Amino acid sequence: MPQNRKKSLSGNQPRRKPLGKAELLPYTAAHVREQLLCWHLSLAAFKAGKGNGDLLAKLVKALYLTWYLQDAGFGAVKREVYLEAEGILDAAAHSASRDVWIIENADCRPIIEILDLHEQQLLCAPVFAVHEAESRVVRFARSERRAPW
Template identity: 50%
Template sequence: MPKKTIKRRATGKSPGGPRSKAMLLPPSVASVRQQCLQWHVALAAFLSAQGNGALLAQLCKAFYLAWYLCEAGYGSAEREWFVAVEAIIVAAARGGRDDLWRIDATDRPAVIRILDLHEQQLLSAPRHAITEAERRLMRFSQGDKTSPW
């Protein structure tokens, strides 16, 4: 007996309701540049052993959002890039226990690669995709998993 398929009627509406024009466009270049500046200032602080928990959280948010946006089809990166940066972040957090918030200069290229990827994602991804990535990050942060990848 053949399987019966169910066809959804096309309504022209996106799941989750209609989206405003602003949600269909990427963030402004000025707002993306402001965020990028904050990440690079945070990284500079860690490179000079002057980081802190708040700056680490900024970098973590950028890395995890980059992952979720890649999964949504905005940009591409090797999983290993994220694993490597996660190890760098974990080491920086461990150093924070001794009040030495630092990222080694040899780790800078790996961090920059993900930050550059995320900048390109923010310049091209519509806001609704970024909002969904932020929701996924929030769910991840409330769960038991130690890594989204």
């Protein structure tokens, strides 16, 4: 039996479209810088007490996206860092009920560590892997789970 035969799909599996060159390569450095600037400006707004729900959502999405890319094999930060960052973002969300949108400067280290990892992930992970991680973030958001870890 030849070993180079294509694996046949079962009746339940949809045929996957072949990936194009743009999906197999990482994002451009310019795109990564733009994304990174967005996240760091969001964090800077919170440090200045000028945060809001949209900026919080961007930081939370970056946190979860980084986790799922790490799960796919792109870089690593200890789970405790994610838990610490999540706690800080949760506290920022809870203080918003008092119309206070702030993250103290001293609390930023775990968030910055995750954003730094995410920058490295976006510079090396192929676009299709990022899209798959984004899909996982969406599925997680629709689930009843408290956290992806």
